[in-house]
Amino acid sequence: MATGEYVPHAPGYVDTDDPKIVTSRFGYEDSYTLDRYLATGGYEGLKAALGRTSEACHNITREATVLGRGGAGFPAGIKWGFCPPDVWPRYLVVNGDESEPGTYKDRLLMERDPHQLIEGCLIACYSIGLTQCFLYVRGEMAVAQQRLADALNEAYEAGYVGKNILGTDFSVDIVLHWGAGAYIVGEETALIESLEGNRGMPRLKPPFFPAAVGLYGQPTIVNNVETLANLPWLMSNGAEAYKQYGSETSPGTRMFAVSGHVKRPGVYEVEQGVTTYEDLLYGDKYCQGIRDGHELKMFIPGGGSAPWLFPEHVSLPLEARPVGAAGTMLGSGAIVVMDDSTDAVKACLRVVRFFARESCGKCAPCREGTSWEEKILQRILDGNGRPEDLDLLLDIGDNISPGPYPVASDESQGLEAVPFPPRQTTICPLGPSSVAPIVSALRRFRHEFEAKIATPVELGLRGPNAPSEAEETGLRGPNAPSEAEETGLRGPNAPSEAEEVAS
Amino acid sequence: MSRLNEANVALAHEIIARYPKPKSALIPLLHLAQEQDGWVTDEAMAHLAELVGVTPAEVKGTCTFYEMFKLHPTGRYMVNICTNIACQVLGAEDLLHHAEETLGIRPGGTTDDGMFTLEDVECIAACTEAPCLQVNYRFGLRLSIDDFDEMIADLRERGRSDHLITANPGEPIPSHGTLGLSRQHLTEERTAGIVAPELVTEAPVWLTFEPKQEEGA
Ligand SMILES: Cc1cc2nc3c(=O)[nH]c(=O)nc-3n(C[C@H](O)[C@H](O)[C@H](O)COP(=O)(O)O)c2cc1C
Ligand code: SF4
Ligand code: FES
Numbered sequence A: 001m002a003t004g005e006y007v008p009h010a011p012g013y014v015d016t017d018d019p020k021i022v023t024s025r026f027g028y029e030d031s032y033t034l035d036r037y038l039a040t041g042g043y044e045g046l047k048a049a050l051g052r053t054s055e056a057c058h059n060i061t062r063e064a065t066v067l068g069r070g071g072a073g074f075p076a077g078i079k080w081g082f083c084p085p086d087v088w089p090r091y092l093v094v095n096g097d098e099s100e101p102g103t104y105k106d107r108l109l110m111e112r113d114p115h116q117l118i119e120g121c122l123i124a125c126y127s128i129g130l131t132q133c134f135l136y137v138r139g140e141m142a143v144a145q146q147r148l149a150d151a152l153n154e155a156y157e158a159g160y161v162g163k164n165i166l167g168t169d170f171s172v173d174i175v176l177h178w179g180a181g182a183y184i185v186g187e188e189t190a191l192i193e194s195l196e197g198n199r200g201m202p203r204l205k206p207p208f209f210p211a212a213v214g215l216y217g218q219p220t221i222v223n224n225v226e227t228l229a230n231l232p233w234l235m236s237n238g239a240e241a242y243k244q245y246g247s248e249t250s251p252g253t254r255m256f257a258v259s260g261h262v263k264r265p266g267v268y269e270v271e272q273g274v275t276t277y278e279d280l281l282y283g284d285k286y287c288q289g290i291r292d293g294h295e296l297k298m299f300i301p302g303g304g305s306a307p308w309l310f311p312e313h314v315s316l317p318l319e320a321r322p323v324g325a326a327g328t329m330l331g332s333g334a335i336v337v338m339d340d341s342t343d344a345v346k347a348c349l350r351v352v353r354f355f356a357r358e359s360c361g362k363c364a365p366c367r368e369g370t371s372w373e374e375k376i377l378q379r380i381l382d383g384n385g386r387p388e389d390l391d392l393l394l395d396i397g398d399n400i401s402p403g404p405y406p407v408a409s410d411e412s413q414g415l416e417a418v419p420f421p422p423r424q425t426t427i428c429p430l431g432p433s434s435v436a437p438i439v440s441a442l443r444r445f446r447h448e449f450e451a452k453i454a455t456p457v458e459l460g461l462r463g464p465n466a467p468s469e470a471e472e473t474g475l476r477g478p479n480a481p482s483e484a485e486e487t488g489l490r491g492p493n494a495p496s497e498a499e500e501v502a503s
Numbered sequence B: 001m002s003r004l005n006e007a008n009v010a011l012a013h014e015i016i017a018r019y020p021k022p023k024s025a026l027i028p029l030l031h032l033a034q035e036q037d038g039w040v041t042d043e044a045m046a047h048l049a050e051l052v053g054v055t056p057a058e059v060k061g062t063c064t065f066y067e068m069f070k071l072h073p074t075g076r077y078m079v080n081i082c083t084n085i086a087c088q089v090l091g092a093e094d095l096l097h098h099a100e101e102t103l104g105i106r107p108g109g110t111t112d113d114g115m116f117t118l119e120d121v122e123c124i125a126a127c128t129e130a131p132c133l134q135v136n137y138r139f140g141l142r143l144s145i146d147d148f149d150e151m152i153a154d155l156r157e158r159g160r161s162d163h164l165i166t167a168n169p170g171e172p173i174p175s176h177g178t179l180g181l182s183r184q185h186l187t188e189e190r191t192a193g194i195v196a197p198e199l200v201t202e203a204p205v206w207l208t209f210e211p212k213q214e215e216g217a
Helices: A034-039 A044-050 A054-064 A076-080 A106-112 A114-128 A142-157 A188-195 A225-229 A231-243 A277-282 A320-325 A344-358 A364-381 A389-400 A435-454 A497-502 B006-016 B022-037 B042-052 B056-063 B092-103 B145-158
Strands: A090-096 A130-137 A173-178 A220-224 A253-260 A266-271 A296-300 A334-339 B077-082 B116-121 B133-135 B138-140
Touching (some): A034 A114, A076 A114, A076 A220, A114 A231, A142 B138, A188 A220, A220 A225, A225 A231, A277 A334, A296 A344, A389 A435, B006 B022, B092 B145
Parallel strands (some): A090 A130
């Protein structure tokens, strides 16, 4: 396959001459078929694994330091070791719920190379004695579901999955499961609730992490799609080969989706730790810089939940620890680039609105706080903001996530970074994530907020009784119930958040 | 009347059998009901409750948590335009606005002819291909306003469009409710055996035996 080209049957994927561990088949039109898979080294990793003891396979994964690719970056081999020794059965749940804003990689892996994922699941199950695997695919991914269903049927038929795999004592079932639209289900305990047939609301942890008490109360390993997709290559080539790529503390490669205002947005597989944001954003073989006539204003470095970074931070390597120290996270490998045409208030509102919509409603600071944040930002954008709104926003944020919130350094103001992660008064990190864009944007672009507040009424178009911008643009009708009402989070007669907040 | 039909009851039993506990099948079964009727009816939920052994209220409790389940009829095609951040900065709101104008509906609304329902949705994992949308959960990428109009005309005329990506080239876009066009089938001979967790008390055999791989498998 030619390098640097857009591969049309893997939309968004850009092939480079970098080493490939998980995207090596994306250039083939029929990459998802068993025939192509077998012709390109498929199921060799499984055979290599079955030629060793399960303990040896677990050790290889531990030695290679395969960091979780779902967001938290926890080493898979170590997580696997947390299963209590004598409790059976143990389950594997594959997190294919990819919905973090900006994230686009797991869907490609499922659509373009489903057998690689299946093989990865088998290796994980073999390594630590997991007897059933559930492949939880996001509901909105019809093509991925179809490809995985076809691939599983083929793999069962050919003896790679099911009873006595490849004639050995190893037997495991992989069941395709799919969701129905809820971002929060990507959180691992909510994923398990959902898989039990319930509303996808997170469980409180500690005390119990899924590896100890998970699906049906049994030890359960939850791993991201990309994490598992690394295992076939790892078993075929060994930990030493894996560690040749990337940095010492972040070995191997990672898929990054770079979207927004770059010349060539796309999904790139690059070596972790040694590649920098600058390489990716400006490199010739990657995104080739910001679109003509514009300059970088800010970027989201690791998905919608991550605090923002700014032009002076592009030299950071794509590695969890330094990015965390810089006040944000590498997260899900999602980089959203925004140039100087972007309205910071509007961008902030859009990300916050996502969290307000997706809050599961289980805890008050998140349920109430995220919708207040949205309402206040909306009124600022509409020209109805009040001077005290900015402190109010920060105060609401402080209720969800107390203390100094993680944020990038700002040399021009002599401000230091506050390292990741944030603290939380909530059950899960979704609520605290809503504070990230607010703290990031307010620290850097406070003048943009203030300017909107200072000029409330433009030529009489605005004012307290003018339709909101959302209404004008027809995004929601004036008589439509509020989103909160629709999702049943608040009753129709409850005071509006704006009223509550103002009082 | 909107209980699952005979063929779907058989499918439902097949799906339930894949889980160690029946309630786990609930979301796939709700999808099955929505595939049959285009939306999820109260009768279907009551039927699913019988099938998995929970109360209808529990089924409704689960169903209403998830955005994809519709409790009222929708258009044949659900047009979901992403307006989240990566798409917003590349003109998603213009695309949405155009869709509203041409279809004459706002998000949540359905055209009078019952063809299209419009939604303004969160990130759909195609961020590098903004602006983008899904029609019945099939992707349309880097869509211009002209592309959008063509796509709508294609769907009206032929029930498919080259602007939309399907698992196999040329596949039609099924009506709302149908997701993947193939299903997983577990056969009696090949399954490792799915049992309730209470019935498993020991470590799987392969953890305690030395590996033995047979030739030619
Ligand atoms: C609100 C929220 C949403 C999440 N969404 C996802 C997701 O869509 N996919 C994913 O793999 N992990 C997601 N995670 C992280 C999972 O909880 C979990 O850490 C991960 O699946 C573990 O897999 P890994 O160790 O292989 O990365 C999310 C976490 C939170 C708090
Ligand atoms: S923080 Fe928000 S999303 Fe997480 S459990 Fe609480 S209410 Fe639900
Ligand atoms: S932001 Fe639109 S697809 Fe991700």
